[in-house]
Each structure stands twice: as C-alpha cells, then as structure tokens.
Amino acid sequence: MVKHYDTSVELCGVKLDNPIIPASGTFGFGREFADFYDLDCLGAISFKGTTRDARFGNPTPRIAECEAGMINSVGLQNPGIDKVISEELPHLRSIFHKPIVANISGFSLEEYEECCAKIDKEEQVEIIEVNVSCPNVHNGGMSFGTQPESAAEVTRRVKSVTTKPVFIKLSPNVTDIVSIARACEDAGADGICLINTLLGMRIDTMRRRPVIANKMGGFSGDAIFPVAVRMVYQVANACHIPVMGCGGVSSADNVIEMMMAGATAVQVGAANLKNPYAAKDIIEALPREMQRLGIERLTDIIGIVK
Amino acid sequence: MYKKGEYTIVSNTPLTPAVFRMVLEGDTQYITRSGQFINIELEGKYLRRPISVCDYDEHTITIIYKVVGRGTEQMKMLQVGERLDILTGLGNGFSTDNNARRPLLVGGGVGVPPMYNLCKRLIAEGKHPMVILGFNTESEIFYYEEFKALGVDVFVSTADGSVGTKGFVTDVIKEKGLDFDYIYSCGPLPMLKALYDATDVAAEFSFEERMGCGFGACMGCSCKTKYGNKRICKDGPVLKREEIIW
Numbered sequence: 385m386v387k388h389y390d391t392s393v394e395l396c397g398v399k400l401d402n403p404i405i406p407a408s409g410t411f412g413f414g415r416e417f418a419d420f421y422d423l424d425c426l427g428a429i430s431f432k433g434t435t436r437d438a439r440f441g442n443p444t445p446r447i448a449e450c451e452a453g454m455i456n457s458v459g460l461q462n463p464g465i466d467k468v469i470s471e472e473l474p475h476l477r478s479i480f481h482k483p484i485v486a487n488i489s490g491f492s493l494e495e496y497e498e499c500c501a502k503i504d505k506e507e508q509v510e511i512i513e514v515n516v517s518c519p520n521v522h523n524g525g526m527s528f529g530t531q532p533e534s535a536a537e538v539t540r541r542v543k544s545v546t547t548k549p550v551f552i553k554l555s556p557n558v559t560d561i562v563s564i565a566r567a568c569e570d571a572g573a574d575g576i577c578l579i580n581t582l583l584g585m586r587i588d589t590m591r592r593r594p595v596i597a598n599k600m601g602g603f604s605g606d607a608i609f610p611v612a613v614r615m616v617y618q619v620a621n622a623c624h625i626p627v628m629g630c631g632g633v634s635s636a637d638n639v640i641e642m643m644m645a646g647a648t649a650v651q652v653g654a655a656n657l658k659n660p661y662a663a664k665d666i667i668e669a670l671p672r673e674m675q676r677l678g679i680e681r682l683t684d685i686i687g688i689v690k
Numbered sequence: 691m692y693k694k695g696e697y698t699i700v701s702n703t704p705l706t707p708a709v710f711r712m713v714l715e716g717d718t719q720y721i722t723r724s725g726q727f728i729n730i731e732l733e734g735k736y737l738r739r740p741i742s743v744c745d746y747d748e749h750t751i752t753i754i755y756k757v758v759g760r761g762t763e764q765m766k767m768l769q770v771g772e773r774l775d776i777l778t779g780l781g782n783g784f785s786t787d788n789n790a791r792r793p794l795l796v797g798g799g800v801g802v803p804p805m806y807n808l809c810k811r812l813i814a815e816g817k818h819p820m821v822i823l824g825f826n827t828e829s830e831i832f833y834y835e836e837f838k839a840l841g842v843d844v845f846v847s848t849a850d851g852s853v854g855t856k857g858f859v860t861d862v863i864k865e866k867g868l869d870f871d872y873i874y875s876c877g878p879l880p881m882l883k884a885l886y887d888a889t890d891v892a893a894e895f896s897f898e899e900r901m902g903c904g905f906g907a908c909m910g911c912s913c914k915t916k917y918g919n920k921r922i923c924k925d926g927p928v929l930k931r932e933e934i935i936w
Contacts, residue, residue: 410908415906440914445900
C-alpha cells in the first residue's frame with residue numbers, strides 16, 4: 385500500500401496543497417510558465433511586484449551571471465496596479481485556480497496604501513505580500529524595509545486598508561533582521577516573507593566597468609540559500625506569525641530544510657529562470673524526499689529545529 | 691511555443707579560430723521561424739546561453755557561436771555524443787508574410803547565422819533574396835560558400851578591405867547599387883543603426899540583450915519601442931523598423 389504524504393500547509397487560514405510558491409519577479413503573471421506546465425500543481429503564485437504607476441524599470445543591461453546565482457536590476461518593471469487588476473489578474477485566474485499572492489511595492493506610504501486598497505477589492509487575491517525590500521529602486525522599496533520604524537509604518541498603513549492577510553517581504557541587507565520583523569509583527573503584520581535579494585555587484589574586468597547599467601543589483605540563486613535559512617530561523621524563532629521562506633531554493637531538500645528552520649511556505653525564485661520546470665519538479669520530488677526523511681506531514685516539521 | 695528538451699551533439703567544429711558550428715540532434719518541432727534562438731544549459735553555469743538558430747531540419751539544429759567568454763569557451767570543448775539541456779523555439783523570429791520580392795539579408799559577424807535559414811526559407815517561398823555578409827577581416831569570414839551554394843548573390847564587406855568591399859555593409863549597398871524592397875538584418879548595434887539610417891524600405895532587425903531566462907519571465911532584457919515595452923527574448927529579438935527607438 386502506498387503511503388500518503390501530506391504536503392498541505394495553511395497560511396493565515398489560506399489552505400495550500402503544498403508549500404511551494406513561485407517568488408515574485410521570477411514568474412511574471414504566470415503566462416510564460418503556463419506554456420510549460422499546468423500551474424495548478426503549485427501551492428500558490430506570488431505575482432510580479434506591482435506599483436501604482438506603470439514602470440519600465442532600470443536601463444539595460446540589468447542581468448549579470450554569478451557563481452551559483454545571478455544579479456538582476458530590473459527595477460520593478462510592471463504595468464501598474466490598474467492594468468494588473470483589469471488584465472493580468474483575470475488572465476492569471478483563467479490559467480491558475482489556487483491562491484494568488486499579490487506582491488505590492490511602492491515609493492511612498494500613500495502608494496502602498498492606495499495599491500493595497502485596490503487589491504483588497506479583488507477577491508481572487510488571498511494574500512497581500514508587501515515588498516519593502518527591492519534593492520533596485522531609489523527612495524522606495526528597500527528604504528522602507530531597512531528600519532523597524534518605517535517597516536512598521538508601512539505595515540500599519542496597509543493593514544488599515546485591507547482585511548486580507550498581509551505578509552511583509554523583508555530585505556536581508558540589514559544588520560538586525562529580527563528587530564524589523566518584530567516591528568512588523570507588532571504593527572499588525574499577519575506574516576513575514578524573507579529574504580529578498582542581497583545587494584551585489586559584478587565588474588567586467590575586460591571593459592573595466594560594472595556589468596549592470598545600474599552598477600548594483602539583487603543577488604539571488606543557490607548561493608544565497610544559507611543566508612535565507614539563517615534569517616528564516618532567526619525570524620521564526622522571534623515572531624509568532626508565519627514565515628514564507630525565500631532565497632536560493634532549488635530542491636525538495638531545500639524546501640524541507642527551510643521548513644525545519646521555521647518556514648510555513650517556501651518560495652522558489654531564480655531557479656524558475658534557470659529551469660522553467662523548477663517549481664513543478666520540486667513539488668513532484670517532495671513526497672519522495674518526505675519518505676526518505678521519515679516525514680508524514682510537512683506541518684510536523686515547521687520550525688522543528690530549535 | 692517553446693519547450694525544454696535534451697539534445698545530442700552531432701558535431702562541434704571550428705569555422706574560424708574563434709567561431710564554431712555545433713549540430714544538435716533532437717526534437718525541433720518548436721522552432722517555427724528563422725531568427726528564433728535556443729537557450730543552452732551548461733554545467734556549472736547558472737544562466738543558460740542564448741544562441742540563434744542558423745539552420746534546422748526535422749531532427750537537427752545547427753548553431754554558430756563565437757567564443758567570447760567562459761560559457762562559449764566551455765561550449766567549444768564539448769564532445770560529440772554529449773547531451774545538453776536546451777530550451778528551443780524561443781523568440782519571435784523574422785516574418786516572411788509580406789510582399790517583398792527582392793529582400794536584402796544583412797548579417798554582421800555572429801549576426802550572419804540566422805540569415806542562413808531565412809535565406810533558404812525566402813528562396814523556398816519563391817522570393818529572390820540577396821545577401822551581404824560583414825566581417826572585420828578575411829580570417830573572420832565564415833559561411834560565404836554556404837550562402838553561395840543556395841544560388842543567391844552574396845556580397846562581402848570587410849572593415850580592413852582584405853576581402854570584398856572595404857568598409858561596412860552599407861558601403862556594399864552604395865558600391866553595388868543594390869536594388870531591394872525589404873531588409874532583414876542581424877549584427878552589432880552600430881551596424882543595425884547604420885543600415886537603418888542608410889535605407890528607408892521596410893525592415894526587420896534582430897537585437898541582442900543580456901538575458902536571464904530567455905522565455906519572457908524575468909524582464910531582464912526589456913527595451914522601449916514605439917509600440918510599448920518589449921522583451922527582447924519573447925517579443926523580440928526581431929523588431930520592425932517602425933517600432934524601433936534607438
């Protein structure tokens with residue numbers, strides 16, 4: 385008899401068939417991946433970081449390869465919240481029938497509030513993920529996520545305009561991640577998502593200039609996994625709200641490791657760009673990995689490492 | 691439509707000291723237009739290598755690549771029989787559903803390869819293409835004979851004048867007084883721009899940009915056009931004359 389391995393998890397009352405969520409910015413609005421596989425195998429999808437106004441983002445080149453990872457400085461290219469609601473969201477709903485996580489970014493408290501108020505009206509969206517950690521835009525994104533006070537202020541403003549669960553997505557480019565996560569929790573956040581990319585840089589030694597037009601960008605990929613596990617562990621142990629772990633996840637074993645560190649759900653980011661089937665492959669490998677490690681229910685191992 | 695698959699290397703040989711031709715065997719059904727590209731996974735490299743398709747048939751894909759960095763250095767060492775994980779059918783490619791009778795194909799350096807399958811396709815459609823190949827110098831020339839074998843007029847320019855017209859591809863147009871009603875081109879940005887400025891017929895240009903995924907997800911290779919933002923990998927690499935913002 386084949387044993388059943390229970391991969392389901394629950395995030396603030398939102399049930400997921402499995403903990404795998406493609407991370408914002410690596411999955412667009414699902415269109416490209418729907419050509420590769422049926423998206424309904426995914427636990428949820430976190431869509432491309434969305435701002436009030438349409439953005440082109442930074443000048444190119446905005447991609448640099450690294451050992452075991454990559455740097456991007458896309459700079460929040462997106463069609464703007466209104467077009468996301470009128471075009472992308474309905475299309476995503478037509479190709480994906482599981483929970484949708486709306487990733488919202490901004491350049492002012494008012495912008496975060498306005499976008500979240502709009503997305504609050506969209507019943508297709510089950511969770512709002514507030515990005516206060518984009519390293520690729522000035523005077524926005526990450527500047528809100530590097531101080532406990534400003535991260536808490538964004539949290540309060542967003543919570544005042546929505547009844548949906550709010551996860552704050554934090555930056556690893558800080559000295560004390562725990563104080564920021566706690567400040568968000570105290571301000572009413574329903575969960576924490578971490579980590580966003582690490583600020584990085586590459587130089588073209590032949591041309592003696594940065595590879596990326598914007599000089600620096602966000603480093604992601606396999607190489608950052610240990611940093612992500614460490615920060616998930618620290619935050620999960622310091623906070624009482626659920627954590628979505630993100631950063632360098634590329635295998636089912638990585639998923640289990642991150643859940644043992646304290647993550648309730650796990651996002652897969654850059655791996656999707658290298659292998660478009662990455663998230664699907666991980667989901668299919670999970671039961672095998674659970675069998676190997678003697679795990680019957682994934683929920684049994686969340687934060688099991690103390 | 692694009693797809694990921696495994697391909698076996700049938701050959702991998704030099705055409706010039708720096709330019710190599712690789713023939714891969716596997717499923718080619720997702721390549722539908724000339725000027726599309728494939729994205730090759732290399733062991734130990736995080737990002738795939740996007741390379742334009744030079745030619746393809748029912749079972750094989752031919753690519754031509756220049757060794758310019760660690761990735762292509764690694765490609766050149768690959769042996770016959772080795773298997774590669776590749777995404778195929780990427781990019782929009784060139785369109786041939788137009789009324790052109792005498793299209794001019796212009797390839798510069800490693801921009802030459804995608805012109806080859808396009809040339810064959812145009813001939814098969816009953817059109818009369820002519821070809822200009824631009825290189826820096828004689829030792830860098832490749833595929834002249836292959837284009838000649840298709841039975842079309844082939845002109846060469848070299849920057850140092852060692853073969854053909856001295857100068858650039860645009861000098862060939864002037865010198866030979868070429869008469870054409872459409873342009874297809876792939877090559878370095880300055881060449882594309884010069885060609886754009888020197889002509890006024892309908893044209894399609896294939897562009898390059900550093901890519902993350904190659905299939906439209908990461909927004910790494912975006913560019914601005916008169917028709918809005920486009921991704922070079924997904925909405926391009928081919929842009930039409932009227933939409934280009936230089």
